[in-house]
Amino acid sequence: MSKLLCDIYRSPREQEMYLYVQKQEGLARVPDKLQELFGDPVHVTTLILTPERTLARAEAETVIKQLQEQGFYLQMPPVVDDEMRAIAAQNSKLSHG
Template sequence: MNKRICDIYRSPRHDEMYLYVPKQEGLERVPEKLQELFGKPVHVTTLLITAERKLARADVDKVIHALQDQGYYLQMPPVVDDEMRAIAAQNSKLSRG
């Protein structure tokens, strides 16, 4: 099946961490340990995901397969390296000055 209706939740503990789950199943297949680490899920939206749909920071094919195979997809926060932190700090100084 190349389309899935899913609920997307954000983590209250980790910025920019999201959990995609099939709407009909909810969180039932998400491992208990992951739920503990994630925190109490905050519903963000319900979305129809298709192979043609573009997602901002996730590969739609990986999301669809993860939803089918394991019942959830965990979107991790973007990796921020030292160089990116320095650029962000410089940009914030420029916008204030």
């Protein structure tokens, strides 16, 4: 695997949902249905992806592989974090009640 120049977009509809695409291809290979669900993409950053690169919630090798094979990588919001926040909120209500 080599280096890959990648654009990252965030969804205006879903908090913490990101779409990674190869810079030179842009959104050309992203299916219309996904673009419709994702909303009007908001450009976050451009970066050089290498297998060794550390990403917050994805393995760089997985992202590179999906970019090469399907033309995009969709990073979904962390469901567990939302559940944990709800539990934490419930716990704080119980302990302060």
